[in-house]
Amino acid sequence: MQKAKILVTGGAGYIGSHASLVLLEAGYEVVVLDNLTNASQEALQRVEQIAGSSVTFIQGDIRDRACLDLLFSDHDIHAVIHFAGLKAVSESVTQPLSYYDTNVCGSLTLCRAMQAAGVCRLVFSSSATVYGPDAPVPYHESMPRGRTANPYGTSKSMVEQALEDLSQSDERWSVVLLRYFNPIGAHPSGLMGEDPQGVPNNLMPYIAQVAVGRREELTVFGNDYATADGTCVRDYLHVMDLSEGHAKALGRLSTPGLHIYNLGAGKGVSVLQMVEAFARISERPVPYHFAPRRDGDLAAFWADSQKAEQELGWQARRGLDEMIADTWRWQCRNPQGYSTDIHTKSQRTSKC
Numbered sequence: 526m527q528k529a530k531i532l533v534t535g536g537a538g539y540i541g542s543h544a545s546l547v548l549l550e551a552g553y554e555v556v557v558l559d560n561l562t563n564a565s566q567e568a569l570q571r572v573e574q575i576a577g578s579s580v581t582f583i584q585g586d587i588r589d590r591a592c593l594d595l596l597f598s599d600h601d602i603h604a605v606i607h608f609a610g611l612k613a614v615s616e617s618v619t620q621p622l623s624y625y626d627t628n629v630c631g632s633l634t635l636c637r638a639m640q641a642a643g644v645c646r647l648v649f650s651s652s653a654t655v656y657g658p659d660a661p662v663p664y665h666e667s668m669p670r671g672r673t674a675n676p677y678g679t680s681k682s683m684v685e686q687a688l689e690d691l692s693q694s695d696e697r698w699s700v701v702l703l704r705y706f707n708p709i710g711a712h713p714s715g716l717m718g719e720d721p722q723g724v725p726n727n728l729m730p731y732i733a734q735v736a737v738g739r740r741e742e743l744t745v746f747g748n749d750y751a752t753a754d755g756t757c758v759r760d761y762l763h764v765m766d767l768s769e770g771h772a773k774a775l776g777r778l779s780t781p782g783l784h785i786y787n788l789g790a791g792k793g794v795s796v797l798q799m800v801e802a803f804a805r806i807s808e809r810p811v812p813y814h815f816a817p818r819r820d821g822d823l824a825a826f827w828a829d830s831q832k833a834e835q836e837l838g839w840q841a842r843r844g845l846d847e848m849i850a851d852t853w854r855w856q857c858r859n860p861q862g863y864s865t866d867i868h869t870k871s872q873r874t875s876k877c
């Protein structure tokens with residue numbers, strides 16, 4: 526039987542590369558479209574090394590309609606998992622037009638190209654940030670989207686709304702919105718992981734770089750929140766669990782309409798708890814100092830993921846210690862991320 530072909534936009538990035546691996550291992554063919562603005566093609570070579578099968582890589586931009594049209598005419602795509610986008614919250618405040626252009630215009634261009642090609646099955650990377658600051662915890666999918674705190678969050682909310690309207694306007698469409706909480710961790714092989722460019726914005730890669738000696742100390746933003754130890758609480762989930770959630774979501778695309786799922790572990794962990802656990806597992810000190818709160822941070826939120834459990838048969842299975850151990854293995858074995866191999870070129874690459 527012919528394998529179903531999945532287009533993974535942003536498939537060279539952190540979550541997209543792990544999801545591509547899970548898809549290959551589940552028996553799908555994978556076509557990755559990525560412009561490599563925040564990724565290295567080396568990540569895909571590691572995917573192929575682990576999976577023992579190949580990925581078709583196309584270096585191109587989701588805003589490039591001609592590139593998309595060519596891709597859909599060259600490949601019989603069954604469904605699209607759409608990860609491509611910009612994700613740095615603070616950068617979105619200083620460069621809002623880039624964020625709206627890539628995240629919103631790019632997603633709309635992709636949908637137009639899909640519709641023209643008759644490919645109307647889409648899984649979209651959304652975020653817990655769409656619930657906004659006033660939602661009570663745990664967040665549940667039945668809650669409305671709230672006001673957003675920055676252009677990044679607004680761009681996710683706008684795309685969600687567009688996809689909701691699209692799925693109502695045309696019954697051929699089936700769309701799954703996956704609202705991620707805080708993905709961390711790495712593939713257990715130590716071959717793949719998160720490789721942020723420049724200074725990490727997110728907690729986990731920052732802590733890992735402190736522990737490995739690449740940065741001096743962690744800045745903890747705020748110790749006066751109304752939480753048990755005064756630091757912010759988040760719902761961290763393993764990137765492999767998250768990736769498996771995407772494979773399950775593909776099954777939901779056989780039912781037309783809009784389907785929304787939280788993907789989180791359902792447990793809150795504070796910044797200081799994370800620091801303590803990382804130091805314990807890595808057996809390295811993680812020095813830190815407190816600084817004022819970071820703009821836009823909420824005190825605490827976590828997921829109610831029962832809907833994903835009931836309808837997708839998905840649950841976060843890996844615990845915090847495993848998330849940290851896998852991150853640490855990746856960090857130790859690749860202290861500079863993928864960068865040493867950044868100029869490697871695959872023979873299978875085509876360019877739009």
Ligand code: NAD
Nearest residue numbers: 535538539540559560561562563564586587609610650652
């Ligand atoms: P990432 O930056 O590692 O991956 C995004 C990928 O998209 C990169 O490989 C980048 O090169 C590519 N890309 C960017 N602009 C593109 C364009 N115009 N055309 C083609 N490719 C382009 O980020 P990630 O952490 O893997 O996140 C993947 C998705 O999940 C994003 O949409 C992000 O907003 C969303 N998300 C991430 C988190 C998180 O904490 N990592 C949380 C919630 C939602």
Ligand code: UFG
Nearest residue numbers: 652653654706707726727728729731744745746757819822
């Ligand atoms: N933090 C620090 N120091 C740092 C980095 C982070 O103290 O150097 C704190 C933050 O203040 C926050 C917590 O660690 O309290 C988690 O911060 P992250 O930046 O790792 O994650 P966020 O919860 O801010 O945001 C992440 C993604 C967003 C996504 C959101 C959804 O970056 O894209 O999760 O849950 F929208």
